[in-house]
Amino acid sequence: MRTVTVGTRGSTLALAQTRWVIARLKEEWPETDFRLQTISTKGDVNRQSLGSLAQKGDKGFWVKEIEDALLQKRIDIAVHSLKDLPTEQPEGLEVASIPKRVDARDVLVGREGMKKLTDLPQDARVGTSSIRRKAFLKAYRPDLQVLDLRGNIDTRLAALGTGDYDAIILAAAGLIRTELRHRIDEFIEPDIMLPAPGQGALALETRADDDLSIEVAYAIHDHLTDDRITAEREFLAGLGAGCMAPVGAHASVKGGVLTLEGWVAALDGSKVIRAETSGDASECADMGAELAADMLAQGAKELIEGARG
Numbered sequence: 001m002r003t004v005t006v007g008t009r010g011s012t013l014a015l016a017q018t019r020w021v022i023a024r025l026k027e028e029w030p031e032t033d034f035r036l037q038t039i040s041t042k043g044d045v046n047r048q049s050l051g052s053l054a055q056k057g058d059k060g061f062w063v064k065e066i067e068d069a070l071l072q073k074r075i076d077i078a079v080h081s082l083k084d085l086p087t088e089q090p091e092g093l094e095v096a097s098i099p100k101r102v103d104a105r106d107v108l109v110g111r112e113g114m115k116k117l118t119d120l121p122q123d124a125r126v127g128t129s130s131i132r133r134k135a136f137l138k139a140y141r142p143d144l145q146v147l148d149l150r151g152n153i154d155t156r157l158a159a160l161g162t163g164d165y166d167a168i169i170l171a172a173a174g175l176i177r178t179e180l181r182h183r184i185d186e187f188i189e190p191d192i193m194l195p196a197p198g199q200g201a202l203a204l205e206t207r208a209d210d211d212l213s214i215e216v217a218y219a220i221h222d223h224l225t226d227d228r229i230t231a232e233r234e235f236l237a238g239l240g241a242g243c244m245a246p247v248g249a250h251a252s253v254k255g256g257v258l259t260l261e262g263w264v265a266a267l268d269g270s271k272v273i274r275a276e277t278s279g280d281a282s283e284c285a286d287m288g289a290e291l292a293a294d295m296l297a298q299g300a301k302e303l304i305e306g307a308r309g
Ligand SMILES: NCc1[nH]cc(CCC(=O)O)c1CC(=O)O
Pocket: 081, 082, 083, 084, 169, 170, 171, 173, 174, 198, 199, 200, 201, 202
């Protein structure tokens, strides 16, 4: 029996999504033995000592050690949250497969009586770790206080219990994948908070010359998800921005027609540039690049640079 080693971070979310990936791969390749290998990353090690969000800004904070493990053949397939993966892979590695996406939206989890964005009183304290969520929330409800809230999903839910926050915002996908869907109080629609590019999707990364692992991973590739996230990520790349930018992107496909929406915001929410395009789904990459160019012409660059500080 051949063995394929699948690697990921040790967080609850990373383990849950990797177990899901292995179960799906096992359905397609019942004769293959899949092993799970956890790898600790700079992001995990430095979690306690993170002084500011900016320190997390270096590209691939969560993925470097995992990619090293791939290159050193300690693992054969890496499972990443797609939104944490830089838009370009290092020499010798590639994204071999994008499984079917789950819900891309952000969600609100609130205290009693604070179960919806519209329930929150003036000055309510909302916790989030993401500058995109912060900027879009401020644009929608400038009267709210947006407070920093870092840590893994369990830590963030626990913080809500201590009373320091009235509500927190996180990705639906993280809660769904860790069997915490029942904690979701409100799905925030994309017309209020556009999700992060790639949110809710996974990426299976392999060595570019490892044909066997590429074939194994590709068995759970989802073309529709791939078109959507290609448009979203080309948009992000076209802006010259990474996962730490106040940028949202969301693509949907109906009847072969892909619609891509993109937002870029000032950190304080005082300005949001929004644009949309649609076309044949086979043009997804060009559509992302064109939407980025369109928004750069509308002043998106100043907003992204402003957010870098
Ligand atoms: N940056 C952390 C991270 N990376 C992926 C997810 C959620 C799962 C996903 O978006 O696929 C999360 C947590 C969150 O944003 O609440």
